[in-house]
Amino acid sequence: MSKPYYIFSSGRLSRKENTIYVEVEDNIKKSIPIEDVESLHIFGEVDLNTKFLNFLSQQNIPIHFYNYYGFYSGSFMPREKNISGNLTVKQVEFYIDQIKRQYIAISFIEGAIFHMQRNLREYEGTEKFVEVLKTELSNAYNTKSIPELMGCEGRARDAYYQAFNVILKNNFSFVKREKRPPTNPINALISFGNSIIYSIVLTQIYLTQLNPTISYLHEPGEKRYSLSLDIAEIFKPLIVDPVIFKLVNNNMLNEDDFEEDLNFCYLTENGRKKFIKEIDQKLNTTIKHRKLKRNVSYKQLIRLECYKLIKHFLSDEVYVPFKAWW
Amino acid sequence: MEKDDAFDKLRITGLKVNYLHVCKRKLWFFDRGIGMENTSDKVLLGALLQDYSYPKEKKRDVLIDDLIQIDLLDADTVREIKYSDKLKEADRAQILYYLYYLKKNGVHKIGVINYPKMKKREEIILTEELEKEVENDLIKIKEVLNLDRPPKAEKKPYCSKCAYYELCWS
């Protein structure tokens, strides 16, 4: 099974035959056989050349880059091999038709709120926030436009993040969710987690014929691959947030794992490593899939979600968002 | 040497004839460019087998009219190499189609299916009756491809080994 590789060191990435070499400053070479690689995530400052990129493209391996602060900055995606014109046309059709679009967008929110509720239920004292989530979910079903739906989503998310103050121990408190730049450790964790899950989802989308630029909840163009944002909604509370709770409540992070200046807070390399170790573990955790009757990992669940969307677009089976049943 | 117009328009590949007999849903997805090749080991295994089983034969992977791909072609025979005989019917239909196609182009050959893993071979000769079968297949393929949604998934004994399994049953 190939897997994502996270590269923190700075140095040089090169190809020699079917192996990727990571050469760091003091001439230590690490080799990764290409068959092991599903995607590369680069956090360090690396040099690479076009020969290397061509190799990745040929092997169908995406490479994702993160900036100094650990935020997603862009990807080099392999030339798409398997596109389906037919599917792309259908994807567009479901975007243009307001009712069809709304159905899909609501489904993503439904999956997201379901998993938020599922997280909060694990903790005492979160009842009133769960109530808000319930209310906003039923409001969401009645929305007729995306902005209206986004309103529900926003209120649900506010309540959800407020509940973090109840959940998180060890003096980690959560004031208010801000997008970039994050000003406190929790926001830094959320932002970092979102960056990771975005590129993980993108990698999975790329393994299918879905066109990642056509999205439903987010406007296409909000980010280049906005379908990734859509699908990530469902998986953020399922995959990222439990990792945050674990890291914080088990005292696995300390002050040194964050870099703080006046208006900005981000994870240090060590902090990122701890985070990714946990995320990776989560992504590889398997559950017995009820319909497939097979063990599938959380990461595979993301791809299955893509398949369900494909079936929806091809009028095969109506899409119902994934909801963890265990 | 004359070609049938309607037949030409169909532009059907041998794989599609094969899929018609394996699973109409698979045929439909495949035609729409929904392929699963890059996540399936089975397909890869088949391709490898093809490459290494008969290293000495000359004409491998012959592509005729940009349309039908034949594993091995020599003076008298058209040969297909198959990983197992689990889908015998489909393999037979596929090679019959090749024979039929070649005949339409004025070339007469005998079909052979090799199962190197089980050290077996099967000979196929195109009769008039079998030609009818091929024509029927071509009509059926057209019908399936004209459907505007995929045929419903139905559990078959080999679904769990199919590259489309996760798509069909998730």
Ligand code: SF4
């Ligand atoms: S999994 Fe079964 S139903 Fe689906 S394409 Fe394969 S054989 Fe057909």
